[in-house]
Amino acid sequence: MATTSEPGASLIGASVKRKEDQRFITGKGRYTDDVTLPGQTYAAFVRSPHANATINRIDASAALAMPGVHAVLTGADMQAAGVNPIPPGWLHPGIKIAEFRALAVGRVSHVGNAVAVVIAASPSIARDAADLVDVDYTDHPAVADAVAALAAGAPQVHPDAPGNVVFNWQLGDAAAVDAAMAGAKSVVRQHLVNQRLIANAIEPRASLANYDAAADELTLYVTSQNPHVHRLIMGAFVLGIPEHKFRVIAPDVGGGFGSKIFIYPEECVVAWASKTLGRPVKWTATRSESFLTDAHGRDHSTDVEMAFDDAGTIVALRVKTVANLGAYLTLFAPAVPTYLYGTLMSGQYNIPAIHVDVTAAYTNTTPVDAYRGAGRPEATYALERTMDVAARQLGLDPAELRRRNLIAPDAFPFQTAVALQYDSGNYEPALDKALALIDYPARRAEQAAGRAAGTHIGIGLSAYIEACGLAPSHIVGSLGAQAGLYESGVVRIHPTGKVTVLTGSHSHGQGHETTFAQIVAQELGCTIDDVEIVHGDTGRVPFGMGTYGSRSGAVGGAALFGSLQKVKDKGRRIAAHLLEAAPEDVDFAGGNFFVKGSPSRTKSFAEVSLAAYLAHNLPPDMEPGLEATTFFNPSNFVFPFGVHIAIVEVDTETGHVTLQRYLAVDDFGNVINPMIVDGQLHGGIAQGAAQALWEGAQYDSNGQLLTGSMMNYGLPKAAFLPMFETDRTVTPSPVNPLGVKGAGEAGTIASTAAVANAVLDALSPFGITHLDMPLTPARIWSAIHGSHGGN
Amino acid sequence: MTEINVSVNGRGHTRDVEPRTLLVHFLREALGLTGTHVGCDTSQCGACTVLLDGRGVKSCTVLAVQANGGEITTIEGLATDGVLHPLQAAFRETHGLQCGFCTPGMILSAVDLLARNPSPSEREIRHALEGNLCRCTGYHNIVKAVQHAAHTMAGGASAVAGD
Numbered sequence: 008m009a010t011t012s013e014p015g016a017s018l019i020g021a022s023v024k025r026k027e028d029q030r031f032i033t034g035k036g037r038y039t040d041d042v043t044l045p046g047q048t049y050a051a052f053v054r055s056p057h058a059n060a061t062i063n064r065i066d067a068s069a070a071l072a073m074p075g076v077h078a079v080l081t082g083a084d085m086q087a088a089g090v091n092p093i094p095p096g097w098l099h100p101g102i103k104i105a106e107f108r109a110l111a112v113g114r115v116s117h118v119g120n121a122v123a124v125v126i127a128a129s130p131s132i133a134r135d136a137a138d139l140v141d142v143d144y145t146d147h148p149a150v151a152d153a154v155a156a157l158a159a160g161a162p163q164v165h166p167d168a169p170g171n172v173v174f175n176w177q178l179g180d181a182a183a184v185d186a187a188m189a190g191a192k193s194v195v196r197q198h199l200v201n202q203r204l205i206a207n208a209i210e211p212r213a214s215l216a217n218y219d220a221a222a223d224e225l226t227l228y229v230t231s232q233n234p235h236v237h238r239l240i241m242g243a244f245v246l247g248i249p250e251h252k253f254r255v256i257a258p259d260v261g262g263g264f265g266s267k268i269f270i271y272p273e274e275c276v277v278a279w280a281s282k283t284l285g286r287p288v289k290w291t292a293t294r295s296e297s298f299l300t301d302a303h304g305r306d307h308s309t310d311v312e313m314a315f316d317d318a319g320t321i322v323a324l325r326v327k328t329v330a331n332l333g334a335y336l337t338l339f340a341p342a343v344p345t346y347l348y349g350t351l352m353s354g355q356y357n358i359p360a361i362h363v364d365v366t367a368a369y370t371n372t373t374p375v376d377a378y379r380g381a382g383r384p385e386a387t388y389a390l391e392r393t394m395d396v397a398a399r400q401l402g403l404d405p406a407e408l409r410r411r412n413l414i415a416p417d418a419f420p421f422q423t424a425v426a427l428q429y430d431s432g433n434y435e436p437a438l439d440k441a442l443a444l445i446d447y448p449a450r451r452a453e454q455a456a457g458r459a460a461g462t463h464i465g466i467g468l469s470a471y472i473e474a475c476g477l478a479p480s481h482i483v484g485s486l487g488a489q490a491g492l493y494e495s496g497v498v499r500i501h502p503t504g505k506v507t508v509l510t511g512s513h514s515h516g517q518g519h520e521t522t523f524a525q526i527v528a529q530e531l532g533c534t535i536d537d538v539e540i541v542h543g544d545t546g547r548v549p550f551g552m553g554t555y556g557s558r559s560g561a562v563g564g565a566a567l568f569g570s571l572q573k574v575k576d577k578g579r580r581i582a583a584h585l586l587e588a589a590p591e592d593v594d595f596a597g598g599n600f601f602v603k604g605s606p607s608r609t610k611s612f613a614e615v616s617l618a619a620y621l622a623h624n625l626p627p628d629m630e631p632g633l634e635a636t637t638f639f640n641p642s643n644f645v646f647p648f649g650v651h652i653a654i655v656e657v658d659t660e661t662g663h664v665t666l667q668r669y670l671a672v673d674d675f676g677n678v679i680n681p682m683i684v685d686g687q688l689h690g691g692i693a694q695g696a697a698q699a700l701w702e703g704a705q706y707d708s709n710g711q712l713l714t715g716s717m718m719n720y721g722l723p724k725a726a727f728l729p730m731f732e733t734d735r736t737v738t739p740s741p742v743n744p745l746g747v748k749g750a751g752e753a754g755t756i757a758s759t760a761a762v763a764n765a766v767l768d769a770l771s772p773f774g775i776t777h778l779d780m781p782l783t784p785a786r787i788w789s790a791i792h793g794s795h796g797g798n
Numbered sequence: 799m800t801e802i803n804v805s806v807n808g809r810g811h812t813r814d815v816e817p818r819t820l821l822v823h824f825l826r827e828a829l830g831l832t833g834t835h836v837g838c839d840t841s842q843c844g845a846c847t848v849l850l851d852g853r854g855v856k857s858c859t860v861l862a863v864q865a866n867g868g869e870i871t872t873i874e875g876l877a878t879d880g881v882l883h884p885l886q887a888a889f890r891e892t893h894g895l896q897c898g899f900c901t902p903g904m905i906l907s908a909v910d911l912l913a914r915n916p917s918p919s920e921r922e923i924r925h926a927l928e929g930n931l932c933r934c935t936g937y938h939n940i941v942k943a944v945q946h947a948a949h950t951m952a953g954g955a956s957a958v959a960g961d
Binding site: 024025027028029030031032033034035036037038040041043131206207208209210211259260261262264291293294295515516517518682683685686687689690691692693694716717718722723724725726728730731754 | 816818826830831832833834835836837838839840842843845872873874876877882886887889890891893895896897898899900901902905920921923924925927928930931932933934935936937938939940941
C-alpha cells in the first residue's frame with residue numbers, strides 16, 4: 008500500500024478526534040444563516056399552491072404598500088434583466104429539457120414553485136408581505152405519479168415534452184437477455200416500488216448575497232456541497248456574472264445528503280436581487296419550504312426479471328424502470344436513474360446478460376435528484392430484494408444463493424454486462440465474516456424456534472457494490488456529463504513550516520479538517536495542529552468539484568496527496584543543496600530530511616521551508632517558495648463492497664417492526680480515520696433503514712404533498728434504532744495513491760434491502776412474498792390480516 | 799413592543815420585543831447567539847433546545863415574552879471558565895456529531911436528561927432524545943456520548959474510548 012512513505016508514521020488509520028468539533032460543541036459553528044451583514048434585507052418567496060397552473064396576473068400593490076418592503080420581483084423582471092433558466096448538468100441524447108426558471112414565467116409546474124419574491128427589512132415583514140401578493144391562476148389537472156404520467160391521456164406537464172417523457176435510456180444486450188431468458192430453468196419476476204424520499208438535512212437551505220458596487224463583485228454565502236459548481240453554473244449560465252467577480256462561500260453546512268449539490272432557484276434570486284437592489288439579501292428556508300423545494304430522491308417503479316439455470320446460477324437479468332424526475336431537471340437528475348443505477352445492476356454477481364431500460368418522466372412534483380447513494384441504493388434494492396424473492400422461490404437459503412453467484416476473486420478486473428469494469432474485489436470473505444459475526448446458523452435456529460412459539464424474527468441480507476469516487480472525467484464526459492469530475496488540492500507550506508491546504512472537497516459533516524490533516528501530518532511529519540484545511544470558498548480555493556458520490560477521500564484526498572509529494576520533492580532538493588548531497592541520497596522521515604547513512608546530517612522540514620522562502624541559498628534555477636497544486640483525475644471509479652445483515656422482529660398483532668440488530672461488514676480499502684468512517688456508516692444505515700421502514704413522500708392525485716412536515720414524514724428517531732455493529736475487510740483501491748474508497752453512502756446503499764428483506768423474511772409464514780416500502784405497521788398488519796394476505 | 803428582562807448565560811438583558819417574537823429568534827437575532835439553531839417549523843427537530851430555568855425547552859415553541867424573568871442557558875454558556883461541560887467533551891470524545899447542526903440542541907437535551915436521571919439506560923437515553931433529530935449519526939455515537947458523560951459526571955474515569 009502507498010499510504011506511508013516514511014517509517015513510523017501511523018496517523019493514517021488512527022481514530023483521531025475531530026478538530027472541527029471544538030466550534031460545533033461550543034456554539035461557534037458558522038452556518039449561512041448565522042452570517043449577518045450591515046444593511047441586510049430579507050427575502051420571502053411567493054409560491055404556487057397549485058401543481059399545474061397558468062399564471063394570469065401577479066398583483067403586488069398591497070405588498071409594496073407595506074412599510075419596510077423594498078421590492079417585489081417576479082419571473083418577468085428576471086427574464087427582462089437577462090437572467091437565464093437553470094440548466095441541468097448531465098444530458099442524454101434526445102433528452103427533453105423543460106425551462107427551469109428561478110421564478111416562474113407564465114406557468115407553474117409543482118406546488119411550491121416560486122412565483123415572486125419579496126425583499127423587506129425584516130424576515131417577518133417579508134413573510135407578511137408575501138402573503139399579500141395576489142396571484143391569479145388558472146388551475147389545470149396535474150399528475151404526480153410517473154407511471155400515470157406516461158399513460159395515454161395524462162395531463163401534460165410541459166408542452167415541449169410529449170407524453171411527459173424526459174428520455175428513454177437503455178444499457179446492455181437486450182438480445183442476449185432474451186435468448187438467456189428463453190433457455191432458463193426458471194425466471195423470477197418481481198415488481199418493486201422504490202418510494203420517493205426527502206433528504207431533510209437538519210440545516211435548512213439558506214443563502215445570503217452581497218453585491219459590492221465599488222468592486223463590482225458579488226459574494227454569495229450558500230448551503231452548498233460544491234461552491235465552485237455553484238459559481239460556475241450561476242455565474243456563467245444563469246446570471247451572467249464573470250467568475251472573477253463572483254465569490255461563493257459555503258461555510259459550515261449542516262448536512263447535505265445530496266440535497267445541497269444543486270443550483271436552486273432561491274439562491275439565484277437572492278444573488279440577482281442583491282445586485283439589483285444594491286443591498287445584502289438573505290433567505291433561509293422554513294422546513295415547510297424545504298419539504299416542497301429541496302430536491303427529492305429515489306421514486307422508481309421497476310419490474311425485475313431474473314433468470315436461473317438449474318444450479319441456481321443467474322443467467323440473465325432484465326430491469327425495466329420508470330423514474331419520476333419531477334417538474335424540472337436539476338443538476339444530476341438525468342444521471343441518477345441511468346449511469347448511477349443501470350451500471351450497478353451486476354452487483355457482486357457474475358451475470359452474463361443484463362439489460363436495463365429506464366424511462367424518465369416529468370410529473371407535477373418537486374424535482375428529483377441525487378439523495379445519499381443516488382441510483383446505487385435503487386439498484387441495490389432492485390437486485391438484492393429480487394435475490395431474496397428468488398431464494399424463496401428456488402428453495403435456497405438467501406446466503407447460499409448469493410454465494411453461488413459471487414464474482415470469483417481471480418476474475419478481476421471484471422467486466423460486467425453493464426459497462427463498468429470492477430478493478431478489484433474479493434467478495435466471499437465479507438460474506439463469510441458477516442455470517443460468522445452474526446452467527447447465522449444460530450440466528451436461523453432461533454427464528455425457527457421463535458416461529459413455533461409465535462414470535463416472528465426475520466433475517467435479511469444485502470450484498471452490495473457501489474461505484475463511487477466520482478469520477479473519471481473522460482468517461483463521464485462521454486456519458487453526457489457537462490463537466491469532468493476531478494478534484495484539486497493545494498498544499499501551501501509557510502516559511503515556518505506550517506501548512507495551509509486548499510481543497511476543492513467540501514465538508515458538511517464528513518470531517519475533512521481532521522482526515523485531510525491526518526494525511527498531511529503523516530506525509531510531512533508535522534502535527535495535525537500545524538495544518539489548516541481550507542474549503543468551501545471560491546475566493547481562496549482555486550477550483551473544486553465538491554463533495555458527493557463518496558468522492559472526497561478517493562479524489563480530493565488523492566489530489567492533496569499528489570501535492571504533498573510535490574512539496575516533499577522540492578524540499579528534498581533544497582535539503583540536498585543545503586546538506587551538500589545529491590537529492591537521491593537524501594531521505595525524509597519524521598519531519599526531517601537527512602543524508603542516507605548519515606542521520607546526523609539533517610535539515611528539519613521547517614528549516615527547509617524557511618530556506619525556500621528566504622531564498623538566499625537555493626539550487627540554481629529553482630524558484631523560491633514551497634507550494635504545489637494538483638488536479639487529480641481518477642482513472643476509474645472506486646468499488647467499495649460489503650455484506651450487511653439486519654435482524655428484525657415483527658409484532659404480528661400490531662404490524663410493528665423492531666430493528667433488533669444490524670451488522671455491517673464493509674470493504675472501504677484503506678481507512679484514514681476508522682472513527683469517522685464508522686460514523687458515516689451509522690448515519691447511512693439509519694437513512695437506508697428508514698426508507699425500508701418509515702420514510703416516504705406521498706402526493707395526492709392533485710400534486711399536493713401530503714407528507715410536508717416532520718410531523719407526517721417518518722424521519723428516524725433515536726428510539727427507533729439499535730446500536731450498529733461494524734466490521735471490515737480491506738482490499739485497497741488501485742486507482743488512487745491512498746488505496747481508499749468512498750464510505751459516505753455505503754450504509755444507505757446496503758441497508759434498505761437488508762432491512763426490507765428481514766421484514767419479508769419474518770412474514771414468510773404468512774405467505775407474504777413481497778410488500779412495498781415503507782414497511783409501516785399499517786401495511787404489514789393489512790397484509791397479515793387483510794383479505795388478500797399480501798401481494 | 800413589549801419589554802422583557804432575561805438572564806442569558808449569566809448576563810442580564812433588557813430588550814423590547816414584538817409579542818410574536820419566538821425565543822429562538824430573540825436569542826439569534828437580538829443577542830447574536832447563533833449557536834441555537836432552527837431546523838424546522840413544527841417543534842419536531844429540537845435543534846433550538848435551550849435551558850429555561852434549568853429545564854430543556856424548544857426555543858422555537860416559546861415566545862420571548864414568556865421567557866421574561868427567566869434564566870436561559872444556551873450552548874455558548876454551557877462551558878464554565880473555558881472548561882467544557884462533560885457532555886460537550888463527551889460528544890467530541892465519542893464522535894457524537896458530524897455536521898454539528900443538531901449538536902447544540904442535542905447536548906442541551908442531554909443536560910436536561912442527566913439532571914433528571916444521572917445514570918440513564920440506553921433505552922432511557924433514546925427515549926429522552928426523541929424530540930431531537932439528527933440526520934448524520936444514526937444516533938449511535940450520540941447515545942454513547944450521553945453514556946460517557948453520565949459516567950464522567952458520576953465521578954468515573956473520563957476516557958471511555960469512542961469505539
